[in-house]
Amino acid sequence: xxxxxxxxxxxxxxxxxxxxxxxxxxxxxxxxxxxxxxxxxxxxxxxxxxxxxxxxxxxxxxxxxxxxxxxxxxxxxxxxxxxxxxxxxxxxxxxxxxxxxxxxxxxxxxxxxxxxxxxxxxxxxxxxxxxxxxxxxxxxxxxxxxxxxxxxxxxxxxxxxxxxxxxxxxxxxxxxxxxxxxxxxxxxxxxxxxxxxxxxxxxxxxxxxxxxxxxxxxxxxxxxxxxxxxxxxxxxxxxxxxxxxxxxxxxxxxxxxxxxxxxxxxxxxxxxxxxxxxxxxxxxxxxxxxxxxxxxxxxxxxxxxxxxxxxxxxxxxxxxxxxxxxxxxxxxxxxxxxxxxxxxxxxxxxxxxxxxxxxxxxxxxxxxxxxxxxxxxxxxxxxxxxxxxxxxxxxxxxxxxxxxxxxxxxxxxxxxxxxxxxxxxxxxxxxxxxxxxxxxxxxxxxxxxx
Numbered sequence: 063x064x065x066x067x068x069x070x071x072x073x074x075x076x077x078x079x080x081x082x083x084x085x086x087x088x089x090x091x092x093x094x095x096x097x098x099x100x101x102x103x104x105x106x107x108x109x110x111x112x113x114x115x116x117x118x119x120x121x122x123x124x125x126x127x128x129x130x131x132x133x134x135x136x137x138x139x140x141x142x143x144x145x146x147x148x149x150x151x152x153x154x155x156x157x158x159x160x161x162x163x164x165x166x167x168x169x170x171x172x173x174x175x176x177x178x179x180x181x182x183x184x185x186x187x188x189x190x191x192x193x194x195x196x197x198x199x200x201x202x203x204x205x206x207x208x209x210x211x212x213x214x215x216x217x218x219x220x221x222x223x224x225x226x227x228x229x230x231x232x233x234x235x236x237x238x239x240x241x242x243x244x245x246x247x248x249x250x251x252x253x254x255x256x257x258x259x260x261x262x263x264x265x266x267x268x269x270x271x272x273x274x275x276x277x278x279x280x281x282x283x284x285x286x287x288x289x290x291x292x293x294x295x296x297x298x299x300x301x302x303x304x305x306x307x308x309x310x311x312x313x314x315x316x317x318x319x320x321x322x323x324x325x326x327x328x329x330x331x332x333x334x335x336x337x338x339x340x341x342x343x344x345x346x347x348x349x350x351x352x353x354x355x356x357x358x359x360x361x362x363x364x365x366x367x368x369x370x371x372x373x374x375x376x377x378x379x380x381x382x383x384x385x386x387x388x389x390x391x392x393x394x395x396x397x398x399x400x401x402x403x404x405x406x407x408x409x410x411x412x413x414x415x416x417x418x419x420x421x422x423x424x425x426x427x428x429x430x431x432x433x434x435x436x437x438x439x440x441x442x443x444x445x446x447x448x449x450x451x452x453x454x455x456x457x458x459x460x461x462x463x464x465x466x467x468x469x470x471x472x473x474x475x476x477x478x479x480x481x482x483x484x485x486x487x488x489x490x491x492x493x494x495x496x497x498x499x500x501x502x503x504x505x506x507x508x509x510x511x512x
Contacts, residue, residue, distance in 0.1 A: 099214035099511030110185035129407035200224030214511020230499030247284030260289030265317035370467030
């Protein structure tokens with residue numbers, strides 16, 4: 063079989079796990095009739111949108127799905143085009159991708175890694191998808207990214223914030239537009255120092271999986287660098303619901319800040335219960351007790367209601383930004399669904415367009431051609447300012463938002479305010495940073511499944 067060899071920084075791509083001594087699982091071996099996994103042969107090409115439609119992160123997942131559907135409409139020339147009109151790259155024209163209409167199938171990850179892998183595998187084997195996008199959990203993202211690497215499919219990650227996704231678990235076939243835990247810490251620390259001072263004692267409650275671990279590590283490192291001490295870090299199960307047994311010990315710990323490394327419904331529940339316990343009314347060590355939520359979303363803020371007021375956190379994007387890309391997307395999404403999009407929705411929408419753009423610029427659906435087109439790609443007009451897809455780890459570098467719960471919201475969507483737009487340079491780190499796997503971390507080789 064003739065095989066296309068695409069180079070990445072001078073490295074010859076010679077197929078699945080080249081030189082690694084590992085065999086391609088037979089279920090993912092491309093047929094002799096195609097040059098790569100699920101090469102489209104008809105008049106359409108199919109995407110797989112794998113999101114949590116049930117479970118503790120389902121609100122985020124359903125909003126991702128709305129945005130993914132909108133992206134497909136725009137790629138196929140339906141609607142007003144959204145960010146296609148503001149994207150700095152101008153190769154997408156609303157006629158599908160390389161003359162093929164875009165179709166899609168969906169799956170429910172349930173925020174469970176094994177369920178997400180099974181869903182993705184079905185999409186690849188039974189539905190013939192060429193790309194998978196989505197997820198609202200880093201555990202899911204790492205699992206599905208690994209599967210896509212084995213299968214010879216491109217994975218355009220959705221909402222995944224763990225350092226590991228583009229750190230120790232980075233893969234050549236995987237790409238992340240969303241920011242990460244290190245970036246949250248780098249953006250938040252100066253704001254927290256200014257707001258609360260250097261002499262603070264922080265107590266962490268942390269979701270017990272890859273995102274929570276790296277989020278807590280990042281926030282602890284960044285806050286200790288400004289003078290804070292870490293009183294304790296307690297791991298909590300995802301989907302616990304009742305966090306009262308974890309919050310009660312905080313009262314007598316000597317801590318004067320509670321850091322909630324929780325997301326989705328877990329954050330809503332833990333924050334609400336912390337407020338019910340009276341933590342925000344307490345004075346400890348002569349200071350007003352404070353709560354920090356390092357990773358925010360509009361949906362979480364809405365769920366937490368008044369409890370979120372005055373609480374700091376960080377975000378990848380927010381619908382209130384005034385750039386042309388944000389305004390175009392918010393208009394399209396709002397007209398279709400009746401409310402503004404979340405930052406989870408924005409990242410999945412953007413990832414879908416970025417994949418389509420890379421295929422078009424490469425002139426091929428071959429995943430190794432797509433990798434080549436995305437690595438080192440610089441773009442603008444997608445709501446985050448000038449952005450780089452770094453070749454070393456497939457992580458996007460762009461501005462990061464520091465947010466605060468709004469004290470006097472005007473309506474149900476006016477829950478958060480932008481405190482600071484942290485420039486990309488402040489959150490950029492070396493590819494071999496210890497939090498991201500150090501010098502041992504490697505993308506490996508692109509796999510096209512042939």
